[in-house]
Amino acid sequence: MPQPGSNYAQPSPDGHFGQHGGRFVAETLIHALDELEVLYEQARADPEFQAEFAEDLARFVGRPSPLYFARRLTERLGGPQIYLKREDLNHTGAHKINNCVGQALLARRMGKPRVIAETGAGQHGVATATVAARFGLECQVYMGVEDIARQSLNVYRMKLLGASVVPVHSGSKTLKDALNEALRDWVTHVDNTHYIIGTVAGPHPYPTLVRDFQSVIGQEARSQCLQQMGRLPDALVACVGGGSNALGLFHPFIDDEAVRLVGVEAAGLGLETGRHAATLNDGQVGVLHGNKTYLMQDADGQISNTHSISAGLDYPGVGPEHSHLKDIGRAQYDAVTDEEALAAFRLLNQTEGIMPALESSHAVAWVVREASRLGTGQIIVINLSGRGDKDIQTVAELDGTTL
Amino acid sequence: MSRIGPTLEALRSQQRTALVPFITAGDPQLAVTVPALNALVRGGADLLELGVPFSDPEADGPAIQASSERALANGTGLRDVLKCVTEFRASDDQTPVILMGYLNSVLAMGEGAFAAAAAKAGVDGAIIVNLPPEESKSLRNALAEKDIDLIMLAAPTTSDDRLSAIDRAASGFVYLVSLKGTTGADHISVGEVNQNLARLRGRTRLPILAGFGIKDAATARALGEQADGVVIGAAIVSRMAALRADADAIPEALYRFVHDIRQALDA
Numbered sequence: 001m002p003q004p005g006s007n008y009a010q011p012s013p014d015g016h017f018g019q020h021g022g023r024f025v026a027e028t029l030i031h032a033l034d035e036l037e038v039l040y041e042q043a044r045a046d047p048e049f050q051a052e053f054a055e056d057l058a059r060f061v062g063r064p065s066p067l068y069f070a071r072r073l074t075e076r077l078g079g080p081q082i083y084l085k086r087e088d089l090n091h092t093g094a095h096k097i098n099n100c101v102g103q104a105l106l107a108r109r110m111g112k113p114r115v116i117a118e119t120g121a122g123q124h125g126v127a128t129a130t131v132a133a134r135f136g137l138e139c140q141v142y143m144g145v146e147d148i149a150r151q152s153l154n155v156y157r158m159k160l161l162g163a164s165v166v167p168v169h170s171g172s173k174t175l176k177d178a179l180n181e182a183l184r185d186w187v188t189h190v191d192n193t194h195y196i197i198g199t200v201a202g203p204h205p206y207p208t209l210v211r212d213f214q215s216v217i218g219q220e221a222r223s224q225c226l227q228q229m230g231r232l233p234d235a236l237v238a239c240v241g242g243g244s245n246a247l248g249l250f251h252p253f254i255d256d257e258a259v260r261l262v263g264v265e266a267a268g269l270g271l272e273t274g275r276h277a278a279t280l281n282d283g284q285v286g287v288l289h290g291n292k293t294y295l296m297q298d299a300d301g302q303i304s305n306t307h308s309i310s311a312g313l314d315y316p317g318v319g320p321e322h323s324h325l326k327d328i329g330r331a332q333y334d335a336v337t338d339e340e341a342l343a344a345f346r347l348l349n350q351t352e353g354i355m356p357a358l359e360s361s362h363a364v365a366w367v368v369r370e371a372s373r374l375g376t377g378q379i380i381v382i383n384l385s386g387r388g389d390k391d392i393q394t395v396a397e398l399d400g401t402t403l
Numbered sequence: 404m405s406r407i408g409p410t411l412e413a414l415r416s417q418q419r420t421a422l423v424p425f426i427t428a429g430d431p432q433l434a435v436t437v438p439a440l441n442a443l444v445r446g447g448a449d450l451l452e453l454g455v456p457f458s459d460p461e462a463d464g465p466a467i468q469a470s471s472e473r474a475l476a477n478g479t480g481l482r483d484v485l486k487c488v489t490e491f492r493a494s495d496d497q498t499p500v501i502l503m504g505y506l507n508s509v510l511a512m513g514e515g516a517f518a519a520a521a522a523k524a525g526v527d528g529a530i531i532v533n534l535p536p537e538e539s540k541s542l543r544n545a546l547a548e549k550d551i552d553l554i555m556l557a558a559p560t561t562s563d564d565r566l567s568a569i570d571r572a573a574s575g576f577v578y579l580v581s582l583k584g585t586t587g588a589d590h591i592s593v594g595e596v597n598q599n600l601a602r603l604r605g606r607t608r609l610p611i612l613a614g615f616g617i618k619d620a621a622t623a624r625a626l627g628e629q630a631d632g633v634v635i636g637a638a639i640v641s642r643m644a645a646l647r648a649d650a651d652a653i654p655e656a657l658y659r660f661v662h663d664i665r666q667a668l669d670a
Contacts, residue, residue, distance in 0.1 A: 014537065024506060024533045026462040028558035028583055030565065170468050171458060180461040187462065188584040190560060286507045287533065288459060300480040301511025302458040 008254045008330065010321060015204020018327055020320035023203040025183070025290045032190045037205045039110055044212065049105065056101045057216060060134065061091045063098075065217075067224035067381070072351040079371030080378035083233070084354070085221050085249065087385045094357065094386030095217060095245045096127035100196060102213035104131035107194035114138040114193045118182040120147055120175030120241075121311035121359070122154025123386060124198030129163035131196075139163040142181040144173040147311055154390060172305045175315050179289050199242025200319030203290030207320050214248025221381055222252050229379055235260040238383035239362040240333065241277065241313035243322045245385035250331060260332070263322060264366040266308035267335035277306035279318040280326050280333035293320040309338035309394065310358035312386075340365040345388060345395065357386035358394065405527040405552045406499040407450065407575040411610040411631060414449060420668045421632025422447055422623070423612060424639050424661055425503065427454035427470040428487050429479025431647035435654075436487045439643070442654035444498050447665025452530070452634060455484050455504030462532045464587035466637040469644060481508050481517070485524040492525035501528040501554065501575075506542075514545040522549035528575045530554045536572035543572065554578050559599050563606065570607035576631065579603060579613045587637025591616035593625045600629045620667035627668050635664065 010017045023033060043049040057063040066089065070082045087095040107115050115137050119125030125141040132139035141158055145167045148155050158165050171177035186195040197206045200214070218236075225233050236253060238246035240263035253259045268276030276282070283294035288303055296304040296316035308314040325331035336344075341358055344365035348356050356364060363382045367374075374380065388395075396403050414421050424443045428436050440451055456474035460467060481504075488500050502521065509517045509531065521529070528551060534542065536555055543553045552575030557566055560583065569577060581596045582588055596613055603611055613626050614634030623633045642660060646653050 022538050023535060024538055025535070026532055026558070026580075027535055027556040027569075028560050028580055030535055030558075031560040031562060170465075171472070176459060180459050183461045184464070184585045188588065190583055284511075286510050287505075288507060289461070290533070295507070297507065297511065299511065300482075301507040301509075302475065302480075303507070 006255050010324060011204065011208055015208070017207070017321045017324035019285070020293045020323040021204060021207060021291050023290060024287045024292065025203045026187055028187045029190065029203070032186070033203055033205070035110065036106070040106060040205055040209050043106060043109060052105055053102055057098065061097050061101060062089065063216065064220045065089050067221055067228060070352050073348065076351050077368060077371035079376060080234070080374040080380045082367060083379065083381045084384040085217060085381055087217060087245065087383060088354070088356065088360070088387035092127050092130050093389065094123045094127070095214060095248060096124045096198060097130065098216055098248070099198065099210050099213040099244060100127040100131040102209070103194065103196040104135045104137065107137060108135055110194060112192055112194040114189065115196050116140045116142065116182050116185050116193055117196045117198060118142045118175065118178040119198065120178065120314060121390065122147070122151040122158070123312060123390070125158050125163070125165070126154050126161070128196050129158040129161035132163060133161050140185065141165050142168050142178040142185065144168045144175060144178050146173040147175065150311060150394070151390065153393070175311070176303060183289070199244040200247045200321060201242045201289060201291055201293065201317055207291065210244055211247045211251055211321060214244050215251045217245065217248040217383065218250060218252035221249060225379070225381065232256055232259055233379040233381045235262055235378065235380050236383070237262045237264060237363045237366055237380060239264050239313060239359045239385060240280065240318060240322060241266070241315045241359065242317070243319040245383050247319060247321055249383045254330065261325070261330065262366065263331055263333040264362045265333060265335040266310060266313035266362060267337045268307040270337055271335060275307040276335065277308045277314050277316065278335040279316060280322060281335050285323070288317050291320045293317055293323045309341060310362065312357070312359040313362065334366055336362050336365040336369065340369060342395070342398065344368050354384070355388035356384055357388045358391045360385045404550050405575060406497065407501070407527050407552050410449060410499050411576060415610065415631060420627030420630070421449045421612060422661065422665055422668060423450045423452055423632055423634040424448050425452040425454060425634060425636030426639060426643065427456055427467065427474050428484040429456060429474030429477050430470045430640070430643060431473050431650055432477055433479055433483055433487070435650050437490045438654045439657055440491050441494065442658040443661050444495060446658040446661030448498065448661055449632070450499040450501060452501045452503050452636070453484060453488065455481055455502055455508050457505040457508055460505065462585055464585035464637060466587045466641045466644070470640040473647070481512055485520050488524040488526055499527040500525065501530060502526055503530040503532070506531050506534050509542065514542050518545040518549045518551060521551055526551060528552035528554050530556070530578060532556070536568055539572055556580055557603055559583055559595065563602065566603050566606040570609065573607070573609055576610040576612050577603060577607050578634070579611050579630070581613045581615045581617065584615065586615055588616045591622060593622065596626055597629050620664045623664050624667045
């Protein structure tokens with residue numbers, strides 16, 4: 001982790017990443033955030049906590065996840081050497097579980113018997129329900145009714161895990177509204193409840209602690225690169241919705257300035273159509289969900305409805321550290337369309353026998369598009385943040401197939 | 404100069420409890436907002452809280468969320484809200500008007516531009532629900548330049564040390580959130596509010612107004628024993644929602660509702 005003295009030691013003591021981040025919430029929640037901040041600082045420095053976390057990542061999540069050389073994809077594209085960081089092989093099928101294990105351990109330390117979460121595609125909801133079962137915590141997951149309709153399999157899965165899923169009818173009835181509703185639950189039950197935010201956003205200290213829990217991805221990838229290739233990669237590529245898988249991969253490389261960091265946002269139907277979720281490409285700075293960051297919004301500051309084929313990227317904000325990395329130019333943020341992501345989804349299935357989540361397919365699609373501009377000697381690591389089983393229904397519908 | 408301080412001072416010297424109703428601008432239509440404000444004043448409101456509709460009102464319960472959604476569906480923006488205040492000021496130059504909303508609405512206009520436009524319209528104060536004192540400095544300075552109060556919130560969970568920090572950042576009054584929850588919640592406890600009031604009283608010289616979950620005259624009166632004033636929002640907004648098909652009837656209904664509470668407070 002970048003230490004003081006690094007150009008990238010963020011956030012500031014009050015939780016700012018450059019001009020972004022901070023703590024913009026109702027006064028009622030400040031006490032809980034203060035408590036979480038103190039407890040997290042203790043846990044972070046406590047070898048016993050770190051050992052517990054590492055133990056669960058190894059035995060429950062199944063880490064380390066492999067760094068896999070995608071030989072046939074590399075040959076097909078005729079460009080750089082492509083490696084996949086296989087977060088899809090984690091328990092529950094995505095990177096989300098890393099953060100959930102960490103936060104469940106924090107909830108237990110705080111003596112809070114109940115956890116809540118928001119979810120869009122349902123992956124974070126499933127991961128939260130999973131750790132709640134694992135640690136014996138009561139669990140309630142907020143989910144927009146639009147997403148419940150799109151992701152019925154994950155809804156049922158959460159119920160099987162013993163969680164209750166609360167449909168959210170307000171606003172656009174998607175992820176951002178589920179987050180609002182989770183904040184309302186938290187403000188009401190703050191004494192006995194820990195809110196497990198699923199991405200590197202929200203009020204301080206969430207962006208920091210989620211980043212730290214997800215940094216295991218980049219720590220592993222860094223040592224795997226050194227071990228398997230004898231050198232660091234030339235570029236890291238990851239999809240960005242809220243941005244937790246991307247920041248988890250990027251962060252341990254942040255002082256390695258020769259390593260290019262590429263975040264790939266959802267261009268939906270195309271940036272020019274306005275129907276997308278490419279916040280860092282097309283947003284303005286504002287405040288939502290407890291932090292200052294780039295947002296998709298109109299001239300009056302109302303948050304826009306976003307679009308992406310991938311529910312996990314369909315969010316009008318982005319983690320504040322990404323906004324800062326964009327501002328200072330350390331990372332670049334590009335975007336690929338629904339169509340490009342779908343093509344990449346199919347390509348990876350057929351060249352490697354790996355079905356990526358539609359979210360992760362965005363990162364693959366960027367490499368497909370840029371391959372000819374990347375030299376053959378280059379080493380590229382793509383974060384394959386989740387598996388695509390949850391998306392089969394969506395893709396089948398686009399194919400006109402009824403399952 | 405903000406009308407809030409002098410108004411609350413006068414009420415205190417008369418030993419009267421300030422009555423502060425809340426409505427969302429543009430709900431159910433913009434044309435109703437100014438007649439509704441006038442009716443609230445006729446009914447006995449001492450200060451007015453005017454909600455700025457926002458797409459993601461994370462501190463609000465279902466009644467005010469729905470109200471915000473109706474106002475947004477009508478296309479009500481911050482500039483429309485300020486126009487309502489200008490129009491209201493044409494006939495009422497006395498009653499303080501406080502805007503209540505979320506920070507992003509202000510940031511989208513720009514803090515300085517917002518302060519200037521609000522002052523020009525005749526706004527006296529602003530309550531920004533998701534702006535704690537630590538993050539409030541630049542907006543506070545911008546508003547102070549235009550003699551607009553930035554009202555800070557205190558909560559049941561706020562520590563004693565923070566209460567002092569909130570006092571230092573606040574002007575006008577301190578808004579005591581009466582319960583752990585969202586606006587319109589139904590678990591208010593007068594005893595608990597009074598305990599928190601006493602805690603806050605020792606740490607601020609500003610008047611203290613209580614809000615969140617106050618729905619009827621009895622609760623308002625009970626809280627008025629200790630608080631300098633009460634804010635009533637969701638109960639009013641729900642009444643407006645019930646009448647939205649018959650919007651002409653809204654001002655009269657608001658007048659009667661507020662009048663009854665005024666009588667209970669003054670009895």
